[in-house]
Amino acid sequence: MVVKRKKWSEDFAEWFRSTLIDATVMDYRYPIKGCGVWLPYGFKIRRNILQILRDLLDSTGHEETLFPLLIPESSLAKESTHVQGFEEECFWVTHGGLTPLKVKYALRPTSETAIAPMLKLWIRSHKDLPLKLYQVVNIFRYETKATRPLLRMREVATFKEAHTTHATREEVEAQVMEAVNIYKEFFDELGVPHLVSKRPKWDTFAGAEYSIAFDMVCPDGRSLQIGTVHNLGQTFSKAFDITYENMEGKQEYVWQACYGISGRGVAGVLISHGDDQGFVIPPSIAPIQVVIIPIIYKEIEEQINKTCEDVAKRLKVANIKVELDLRADLTPGAKFYYWERRGVPIRVEIGPRDVKQNEVTIVRRDTLEKQNCTIGEVTTVIRTLTEEIMEDLRGKAWRWMRDNVRRVDSLEETKQLLAEKTGVVEVLWCKSRDCGLKLEKETNARILGIPLDLEERMIDGKCISCGRKATHIVRVAIAY
Amino acid sequence: MVVKRKKWSEDFAEWFRSTLIDATVMDYRYPIKGCGVWLPYGFKIRRNILQILRDLLDSTGHEETLFPLLIPESSLAKESTHVQGFEEECFWVTHGGLTPLKVKYALRPTSETAIAPMLKLWIRSHKDLPLKLYQVVNIFRYETKATRPLLRMREVATFKEAHTTHATREEVEAQVMEAVNIYKEFFDELGVPHLVSKRPKWDTFAGAEYSIAFDMVCPDGRSLQIGTVHNLGQTFSKAFDITYENMEGKQEYVWQACYGISGRGVAGVLISHGDDQGFVIPPSIAPIQVVIIPIIYKEIEEQINKTCEDVAKRLKVANIKVELDLRADLTPGAKFYYWERRGVPIRVEIGPRDVKQNEVTIVRRDTLEKQNCTIGEVTTVIRTLTEEIMEDLRGKAWRWMRDNVRRVDSLEETKQLLAEKTGVVEVLWCKSRDCGLKLEKETNARILGIPLDLEERMIDGKCISCGRKATHIVRVAIAY
Numbered sequence: 001m002v003v004k005r006k007k008w009s010e011d012f013a014e015w016f017r018s019t020l021i022d023a024t025v026m027d028y029r030y031p032i033k034g035c036g037v038w039l040p041y042g043f044k045i046r047r048n049i050l051q052i053l054r055d056l057l058d059s060t061g062h063e064e065t066l067f068p069l070l071i072p073e074s075s076l077a078k079e080s081t082h083v084q085g086f087e088e089e090c091f092w093v094t095h096g097g098l099t100p101l102k103v104k105y106a107l108r109p110t111s112e113t114a115i116a117p118m119l120k121l122w123i124r125s126h127k128d129l130p131l132k133l134y135q136v137v138n139i140f141r142y143e144t145k146a147t148r149p150l151l152r153m154r155e156v157a158t159f160k161e162a163h164t165t166h167a168t169r170e171e172v173e174a175q176v177m178e179a180v181n182i183y184k185e186f187f188d189e190l191g192v193p194h195l196v197s198k199r200p201k202w203d204t205f206a207g208a209e210y211s212i213a214f215d216m217v218c219p220d221g222r223s224l225q226i227g228t229v230h231n232l233g234q235t236f237s238k239a240f241d242i243t244y245e246n247m248e249g250k251q252e253y254v255w256q257a258c259y260g261i262s263g264r265g266v267a268g269v270l271i272s273h274g275d276d277q278g279f280v281i282p283p284s285i286a287p288i289q290v291v292i293i294p295i296i297y298k299e300i301e302e303q304i305n306k307t308c309e310d311v312a313k314r315l316k317v318a319n320i321k322v323e324l325d326l327r328a329d330l331t332p333g334a335k336f337y338y339w340e341r342r343g344v345p346i347r348v349e350i351g352p353r354d355v356k357q358n359e360v361t362i363v364r365r366d367t368l369e370k371q372n373c374t375i376g377e378v379t380t381v382i383r384t385l386t387e388e389i390m391e392d393l394r395g396k397a398w399r400w401m402r403d404n405v406r407r408v409d410s411l412e413e414t415k416q417l418l419a420e421k422t423g424v425v426e427v428l429w430c431k432s433r434d435c436g437l438k439l440e441k442e443t444n445a446r447i448l449g450i451p452l453d454l455e456e457r458m459i460d461g462k463c464i465s466c467g468r469k470a471t472h473i474v475r476v477a478i479a480y
Numbered sequence: 481m482v483v484k485r486k487k488w489s490e491d492f493a494e495w496f497r498s499t500l501i502d503a504t505v506m507d508y509r510y511p512i513k514g515c516g517v518w519l520p521y522g523f524k525i526r527r528n529i530l531q532i533l534r535d536l537l538d539s540t541g542h543e544e545t546l547f548p549l550l551i552p553e554s555s556l557a558k559e560s561t562h563v564q565g566f567e568e569e570c571f572w573v574t575h576g577g578l579t580p581l582k583v584k585y586a587l588r589p590t591s592e593t594a595i596a597p598m599l600k601l602w603i604r605s606h607k608d609l610p611l612k613l614y615q616v617v618n619i620f621r622y623e624t625k626a627t628r629p630l631l632r633m634r635e636v637a638t639f640k641e642a643h644t645t646h647a648t649r650e651e652v653e654a655q656v657m658e659a660v661n662i663y664k665e666f667f668d669e670l671g672v673p674h675l676v677s678k679r680p681k682w683d684t685f686a687g688a689e690y691s692i693a694f695d696m697v698c699p700d701g702r703s704l705q706i707g708t709v710h711n712l713g714q715t716f717s718k719a720f721d722i723t724y725e726n727m728e729g730k731q732e733y734v735w736q737a738c739y740g741i742s743g744r745g746v747a748g749v750l751i752s753h754g755d756d757q758g759f760v761i762p763p764s765i766a767p768i769q770v771v772i773i774p775i776i777y778k779e780i781e782e783q784i785n786k787t788c789e790d791v792a793k794r795l796k797v798a799n800i801k802v803e804l805d806l807r808a809d810l811t812p813g814a815k816f817y818y819w820e821r822r823g824v825p826i827r828v829e830i831g832p833r834d835v836k837q838n839e840v841t842i843v844r845r846d847t848l849e850k851q852n853c854t855i856g857e858v859t860t861v862i863r864t865l866t867e868e869i870m871e872d873l874r875g876k877a878w879r880w881m882r883d884n885v886r887r888v889d890s891l892e893e894t895k896q897l898l899a900e901k902t903g904v905v906e907v908l909w910c911k912s913r914d915c916g917l918k919l920e921k922e923t924n925a926r927i928l929g930i931p932l933d934l935e936e937r938m939i940d941g942k943c944i945s946c947g948r949k950a951t952h953i954v955r956v957a958i959a960y
Contacts, residue, residue, distance in 0.1 A: 031597055032550050032585065040543035040613070047544075063520035064527075068635050069549075069587075069618060070512050070571075088577040091550075093587065096622035096634075097568040105512065107549075107573065117511055133520070138549060142576035154576075155548050 003367060004276040005219070012220035013148070016271065019278050020149050023342045025270070034147035034154025041342060044287035046158055046266050050136060052189055052285070053160055053261065056182050062132040062162055067114045069137070070105040075113045079239035082112065085206020091140045091154075107140035112207065112232070112258060115163050116240035123254060125245045126167050130175070134162035139262075150267040151224065151480055158263040165237075165254045167244065172231060172255035176212065179229045179259040180452070183214055186261070187226070191282055191394035192216060192268040193401035194226065195424065197449035197475050200436050205258075209233040215448050215477070216268050217404045221421035223448060223477035226268045229259040270343075272397040273366070279343030280366050282393055283386035289321045290382060291339045295332050295351030308350050311360060311378055318379040340365060345389055346382060366393060405475075411442065411464050414476065418445045424477040426451070428461045428470035435465035439476065448475040483847060484756040485699070492700035493628065496751065499758050500629050503822045505750070514627035514634025521822060524767035526638060526746050530616060532669055532765070533640055533741065536662050542612040542642055547594045549617070550585040555593045559719035562592065565686020569621045571634075587620035592687065592712070592738060595643050596720035603734060605725045606647050610655070614642035619742075630747040631704065631960055638743035645717075645734045647724065652711060652735035656692065659709045659739040660932070663694055666741070667706070671762055671874035672696060672748040673881035674706065675904065677929035677955050680916050685738075689713040695928050695957070696748050697884045701901035703928060703957035706748045709739040750823075752877040753846070759823030760846045762873055763866035769801045770862060771819045775812050775831030788830050791840060791858055798859040820845060825869055826862060846873060885955075891922065891944050894956065898925045904957040906931070908941045908950035915945035919956065928955040 007015045020026045025042030038046060054064065070093060077083045090106040108114055115133070122128065139159045143152055162179065166172045180196060187194045199211040205228065214227035236242070237253040246252050273280040283289050292312055294304045308324055315322040323344070325335050332349070339347060349361040359372045362381060366389055373381045404423030408414050414425050425445075429435060436447050450472045463470045487495045500506045505522030518526060534544065550573060557563045570586040588594055595613070602608065619639045623632055642659065646652045660676060667674045679691040685708065694707035716722070717733040726732050753760040763769050772792055774784045788804055795802040803824070805815050812829070819827060829841040839852045842861060846869055853861040884903030888894050894905050905925075909915060916927050930952045943950045 027598060027601070029598070029601060030548055030594075031552055031555060032548060035548035035550060037548065037598055038546035040545055043544050043546055046546075064523050065520055066518035066523055066526075066637055068510055068512060068515035068517065068637070070515060070635065072511055075511060090577065091573045091585075092575040093571045094574045095572040097570065097624075099622075105571075114510075118507060118509070118517055121507070121509055142579075144577075155550065157546055157548070 007276045008274055009219040012218055015219075015274070015276075016151075016267075017149050019270075019274065019341065023279050025279070026149060028149040032154070034143060034152070036149060036153065036155075036157070038157060041287060045269075045281060045285060046263075048285035048287065049190065049266050049269060050158070050160065053186055053265075054136075056186055057134050057162065060132075060178060060182060061130075062134050062164075065133050065135050066137070067111055067118070067135060069108055071108050071111075071114050072103045072105055074103055075117060076106050078113065078116075079207055079236055081235070082207035082239075086110070089141045089143070091142055108137070109139055109141055110258075110260070111135070111137070111139075111161055111163065112236055116236050116242060119165055119254070120240055120242045123165065123242060123244050126247055129167045129244060129254065130164060130171060132162065132164040132175075134160060136160045148480070150263050153263065156262050158266065159260060160262075160265075161258060161260040163256065163258045165242070165256050167246065167252070167254065169233075169255055172233070172257050175257045176229055176231050179257065180212055183227045183229065183259070183261065186265075187214065187268070188394075190269045190285065191390060191397050192226070192272045193398040195223075195405065195448065195451065195475060196453040197451055199449040200447050201433065202437065203447065203449075205230040207232060207235045209235070212452060213449065215424070215475075215479075216272065217401050217423050217477075218271060218480065221404065221423045221478065222480050223424055223446075224264060224268070224271075224480045226264045227259070227261045230257060232256040232258060273393045274343075275366075278341035280393065281343040281345060283345045283389055286343070286345050287321065288323045288339075288342075288344045289386065290315055290323070290346045290348055291335075291344045292322060292324045292348045292350065293332055293335050293339075294326065295349055295354075297352045300352055300355060303355055304350055304352065307355050307375070311348060311350065311375060314375075314379055315382065318383070320379070320382060346385060348378070364389060366396075409461070409464075414439075414464065415443050418443045418476065418478055421478055424448065424475050426473050426475050427464040428459060429472050429474040430463035430466055430468050431471050432463075432466070435463055436474070439465050443476060444478070445476045446479040448477055448479070450474055487756045488754055489699040492698055495699075495754070495756075496631075496747075497629050499750075499754065499821065503759050505759070506629060508629040512634070514623060514632070516629060516633065516635075516637070518637060521767060525749075525761060525765060526743075528765035528767065529670065529746050529749060530638070530640065533666055533745075534616075536666055537614050537642060540612075540658060540662060541610075542614050542644075545613045545615050546617070547591055547598070547615060549588055551588055551591075551594050552583045552585055554583055555597060556586050558593065558596075559687055559716055561715070562687035562719075566590070569623070571620045571622055588617070589619055589621055590738075590740070591615070591617070591619075591641055591643065592716055596716050596722060599645055599734070600720055600722045603645065603722060603724050606727060609647045609724060609734065610644060610651060612642065612644040612655075614640060616640045628960070630743050633743065636742050638746065639740060640742075640745075641738060641740040643736065643738045645722070645736050647726065647732070647734065649713075649735055652713070652737050655737045656709055656711050659737065660692055663707045663709065663739070663741065666745075667694065667748070668874075670749045670765065671870060671877055672706070672752045673878040675703075675885065675928065675931065675955060676933040677931055679929040680927050681913065682917070683927065683929070685710040687712060687715045689715070692932060693929065695904070695955075695959075696752065697881050697903050697957075698751060698960065701884065701903045701958065702960050703904055703926075704744060704748070704751075704960045706744045707739070707741045710737060712736040712738060753873045754823075755846075757845075758821035760873065761823035761825060763825045763869055766823070766825050767801065768803045768819075768822075768824045769866065770795055770803070770826045770828055771815075771824045772802060772804045772828045772830065773812055773815045773819075774806065775829055775834075777832045780832055780835060783835055784830055784832065787835050787855070791828060791830065791855060794855075794859055795862065798863070800859070800862060826865060828858070844869060846876075889941070889944075894944065895923050898923045898956065898958055901958055904928065904955050906953050906955050907944040908939060909952050909954040910943035910946055910948050911951050912943075912946070915943055916954070919945050923956060924958070925956045926959040928957055928959070930954055
């Protein structure tokens with residue numbers, strides 16, 4: 001069975017925009033640009049995805065908190081690199097009622113400077129460390145680029161940000177690696193293929209020593225950053241004077257890391273597995289895992305509906321999330337279309353022949369492959385199928401991405417591939433800033449950074465920019 | 481065993497403020513007035529309480545969504561009563577980066593006007609109704625009164641608001657009653673005693689036909705509004721032109737209700753069951769239901785710790801949330817204090833005598849009563865105890881409240897009781913606005929409204945204000 005992915009790949013932006021609304025995930029027609037509404041069905045997908053992330057964080061010693069949205073300008077301004085990176089991107093609250101505020105407040109663009117003054121109050125001694133906190137909140141960026149549903153919002157309504165504080169440089173380095181592993185596990189569980197790269201110096205988070213990012217490749221060949229991990233060093237502890245008493249009784253500045261995944265994490269799942277029919281939701285996070293649709297023939301309508309109800313009950317008892325679609329004003333075909341668009345991973349059809357043979361027809365959303373089984377087997381078959389589907393989704397998505405990451409030797413070919421938007425290009429690099437910026441300029445693309453997920457250690461060749469001996473592989477892409 | 485509630489009742493404001501921070505529920509020292517941080521332990525209590533509310537709403541056909549925070553002034557201004565009620569209370573965003581916005585944005589003070597433009601897009605026909613949505617979000621009020629931790633915040637970080645849309649007046653009336661019942665069930669499950677009253681006309685939500693409120697009585701005798709239900713009639717549907725095609729093919733305006741519970745819902749739980757030692761968290765929502773504390777005697781330290789671990793394991797297997805406090809640098813007494821302040825409902829002590837007799841000592845947080853049981857019985861005993869504790873908490877809180885709601889005949893006595901802040905006073909009333917406002921003025925108090933939770937139907941007596949025949953009982957209190 002060939003899955004159609006023409007609209008998905010040839011008109012990706014439109015495919016994503018229209019599927020989000022048709023599949024009732026997000027409605028983007030809110031009267032403020034860059035703000036959208038999470039609809040009930042989309043909200044459940046979002047919640048289930050966040051639950052995986054929360055479980056991973058909770059089980060590794062992170063604790064969930066909730067910090068205020070508003071950040072006084074005086075806090076934001078305490079760290080100069082940070083404020084420079086964000087002040088022109090902030091929404092500013094200047095009035096309470098009709099009264100002008102003495103100090104204006106930023107809507108958090110990220111929460112380092114909301115958290116820092118509290119850490120200063122909380123942290124006294126080495127016994128208070130490490131402190132690993134996270135929150136799931138909305139953040140705001142006054143984007144001047146074109147906004148895009150879920151991919152570039154002004155209100156990022158879903159932002160999981162973790163902030164950790166440590167006693168030593170070694171500990172914060174270890175935490176950065178733990179964070180990378182948590183995010184790998186998260187995206188792997190959802191079958192979202194990703195590249196892990198260390199961003200170049202000039203593309204580091206404002207205030208960080210270095211940044212590691214997770215990128216995926218979109219159907220249109222552009223890369224999409226879906227997660228970041230930053231080593232903040234002592235930038236904020238020095239700006240906010242956050243110290244602890246070490247074992248020897250001496251005051252030391254703390255070390256910090258932060259890492260985040262936004263609504264793009266949800267987008268990553270929807271994009272990776274989608275096709276021309278709409279979304280395909282991985283069974284593990286699907287709000288509805290199975291939809292049952294009666295194929296009514298008037299003579300035995302009652303018997304068919306009864307069988308549908310029986311099957312629904314069996315699945316419910318087995319803790320499978322099932323929906324029985326008995327709407328009388330829609331044809332089976334219209335129902336197929338309706339649920340395919342929403343990406344319900346498994347459809348069960350029950351018609352006259354099925355009832356006669358005490359069977360059901362099971363259809364996979366991802367491949368549209370059909371199979372039959374007896375009613376007695378239905379729970380077992382569907383259980384097995386959900387695992388198979390997840391494996392297949394994961395495999396297909398990874399194959400697609402690997403086909404769209406290309407190793408290239410010549411600048412000409414790099415330029416051509418990027419101009420044609422064929423995905424991510426890997427080239428050799430001497431790691432000099434000049435060569436990096438030159439490469440970005442010549443290709444009109446962005447350096448994603450040095451791969452952290454390749455075994456390859458020996459680099460043998462020349463820098464694509466200057467022709468001198470290369471020291472690193474580097475990834476380049478047209479980025480969202 | 482007598483529970484100490486002197487600080488609780490005599491210095492309630494200070495008791496609540498200091499316990500919130502000592503019990504690590506909320507830290508209020510954020511650099512913006514009226515904004516606080518939900519700490520990990522408090523966050524879990526909040527989450528567990530919200531889960532009860534979410535379950536109640538989900539099981540009655542409500543669906544969770546997420547609407548944007550920002551509301552354009554043009555939307556807020558569409559309904560004139562509503563904007564008058566809120567514009568001086570809004571925080572206003574006027575700039576994106578350094579650029580002044582063409583239309584300024586309010587941080588939602590409530591979401592009617594964020595939701596209305598979307599309802600207009602979504603609702604076409606009677607088949608789209610009823611539509612019952614809710615969300616859990618932060619809302620903002622530029623409070624000019626003194627802010628108070630959790631009770632009067634500028635960022636209300638926890639606001640569950642439901643918004644429902646219906647075809648007829650009868651249906652919205654029925655929904656209002658459903659909402660009242662859901663909130664009753666919610667507060668009953670948490671053992672929070674409440675009064676349900678219909679607010680007087682002059683104290684109705686801006687834009688509503690009428691408002692029903694849930695109030696509790698605080699230890700200092702002041703009332704605290706902990707939930708509200710509003711019948712919005714067609715106010716917003718007319719302002720935003722939200723219509724549907726009825727069965728006869730005619731366009732009609734929809735009918736709406738909204739109802740909300742804020743962080744005060746959490747405060748209600750903490751306040752109702754607290755005492756001078758700190759909070760007492762109901763077992764059903766306690767992040768930690770049982771804490772195990774070894775009473776170490778050096779000679780048999782290893783054996784005691786081993787027994788503690790064994791008991792912890794038994795409880796975990798039985799799905800009881802248990803914490804084993806093995807901190808070496810704290811005495812048992814210091815640990816008792818630490819966990820009592822946080823309100824962990826059950827403490828298990830294991831010392832040399834317990835180990836010798838293969839027993840444990842179980843202590844209730846609410847009464848400090850002790851009992852012993854064998855290690856084999858521990859799970860069963862604790863299960864039973866959690867139910868007993870919940871019953872006792874509920875009973876004690878209700879008795880306390882009933883003692884603090886008084887029926888009074890004379891204006892003098894009403895004035896005196898309210899001046900002494902002894903709780904809620906019920907008096908007879910002719911229901912005229914003049915008498916109501918006069919009563920509020922003379923008592924310096926607030927009319928909470930006409931009881932909806934009393935069986936009493938026959939009113940025989942005179943209006944406390946004008947002396948004419950009374951038609952209703954009315955509640956008066958010094959309100960938060």
